[in-house]
Amino acid sequence: MHEADRILPRHALRAVPQIPALGQNQFLAALEAVLEPLVTVLSLWFLVWQIEGSISPMWLTVSILAFALAFPGRSLLKQRADRVFISILLGWLWTAGLLLAMGYVTGHINDFSTEIILNWLWFAPVSQLVVHWGLRKAAPHLVRMQGPALRAVVVGLNEQGGVLADRLKGAGDTGIELMGFFDDRTPDRLHGSERHRLLGRVSDLAGYVKAHRIHLIYLSLPMASQPRIKELLDQLKDTTASVYFVPDMFVTDLIQGRTDSVVGLPVISVCETPFRGPAGVLKRASDIVLGSIILVLISPILLAVAVAVKLSSPGPVIFRQRRYGLDGEEIVVYKFRSMTVTEDGGTIVQARKGDARVTRVGAILRKTSLDELPQFVNVLQGRMSIVGPRPHAVAHNEQYRQLIKSYMVRHKVRPGVTGWAQVNGFRGETDSLEKMEGRVRCDLDYLRNWSLRLDLYIIFKTVKLVFKDSGAY
Structure with missing residues (x-):
């Protein structure tokens, strides 16, 4: 049995959603996912408003069904014009056909305006084609507006690596900047060395990735290099770069x-975030919605705890500490102060049972996890997520990244207020390397198996645990 199956309950798992092609900008991929269903609904609303003057609850129901049937929209920016036309037409025939069939079977089709239905049958696909054409024209500008491009390198200046480089340079909407190649061969043995920049030997890769904050690494190496590839992957596990194989190879522990x-x-993803494209939009939207609701509900508790902390001991109410966030970038997270000290230096001692630094109020806060509640503000700021790997102090990160393989991979997603490790017995002090390894193992299982259902399951388990767990102090 796979290790993830031993840790994750089957009812908490779901198939990983389809993601966009890696050569497509993530923002454009997310936009295409909602564009087709959104245009379908807006075209209906336009017709209803023009003909009937208002949108009745019946038409709103049809809108919800149409959006659900059309979501997610297909990625068509890379397709030829004739393929786009056929894809949109077939997609609309599927959606409209199901809606008409449902109306006929339920007997409600006569409750709707025939004029609106007949006009919608041609107006919706025409609207989709027009909006798609506009997006295709605007795509390069939208990519540039998102800020600096993702930096990428290719390992292996062979024929396939050269083709990849040429296509990346020729495509205008990927948002990827190719920095160059790494290869151990001499320039006279390299394919197209006169056209491509050689950055160094393969042994220089990990250091270059760290120093230049490379986001994407493409491995264009032959299968005969398997032992060499394994060694290279081990070196790259101390970075947050996404790694892909260009050759059609199979590797384990993905x-x-x-x-x-x-x-x-074709490429094979080796180490990637689950939150690309529509999945990333869904994750962020759920954080904003749930985070806002939770903050409103707990606002009286936040005020009461703030007063208790202020009256119990001298010092600030909110403790700010540097942690590693998404892609290993430093962030500042908030907690209610539970100790007499506010350590944030190069050496930090974890709280232990009976720790004299913990105040009386702080002991209650830590026991019930109330000291973590200000981190819902971090969630709305975009620094954290409600569910994800718990962030560790920078000093602890630097310590454990040297001791635990794949430790830094947990930073490919935003850190969480709670996480899969915390509801599986790894809450509180990690006083041994084995405990920290167990926490990291759970974090990586979360990355492999993420779904919104799993997030909700973890939130539910967290609420149950905070009042009876003896692991935190």
Whole structure:
């Protein structure tokens, strides 16, 4: 049995959602996912408003059904014009056909305006084609507006690596900047060395990735290099770069592993975040909605705890500490102060049972996890997520990244207020390397198996545990 199956209950798992091609900008991929269903609904609303003057609850119901049937929209920016036309037409025939069939079977089709239905049958696909054409024209500008491009390197200046580089440079909407190549061969043995920049030997890769904050690494190496590839992957596990194989190879211990394509070439994801494209939009939207609701509900508790902390001991109410966030970037997280000290230096001692630094009020806060509640503000800021790997102090990160393989991979997602490790017995002090390894193992299982259902399951388990767990102090 796979290790993830031993840790995760089957009812908490769901198939990983389809993600966009790696050669496509993530924002554009998310936009395409909602564009087709959104245009379908808006075209209906326009017709209803023009003909009937208002949108009745019946038409709102049809809108919800149409959106659900059309979501997610297909990625068509890379397709030829004739393929786009056929894809939109077939997609609309599917959606409209199901809606008409449902109306006929239920007998409610006569409750709706025939004029609106007949006009919607041609107006919706025409609207989709027009909006798609506009998006195709605007795509390069939208990519540039998102800020600096993702920096990428290719390992292996061979024929396939050269083709990948040429296509990346020729595509205008990937948001990827190719920095160059790494290869151990001399320039006279390299394919197209006169056209491509050689950055160094393969042994220089890990250091370059860290120093230049590389986001994407494409491994274009032959299968005969398997032992060398394994050694290289071990070195890269101390970075937050996403790693992909360009050759069609099979590797084990994948994080969100799947086949995909970059500007038309097949690649295999080795280590990737689950929150790309529509999944990332869903995750962030759920954080904003749930985080806002939770903050409103707990606002009286926040005020009461703030007063208790202020009256119990001298010092600030809110403790700010540097942690590692998404992609290993430093962030500042908030907690209610539970100790007489506010350590945030190069050496931090974890709280232990009976720790003299913990105040009387702080002991209650830590026991019930009330000291973590200000982190819901971090969630709305975009620094954290409600569910994800718990952030550790920077000093602890630097310590454990040297001791635990794949430790830094947990930073491919935003840290969480709670996480899969915390509801599986790894809450509180990690006073041994084995405990920290167990926490990291759970974090990586979360990355492999993420779903919104799993997030809700973890939140539910967290609420149950905070009042009876003896692991935190």
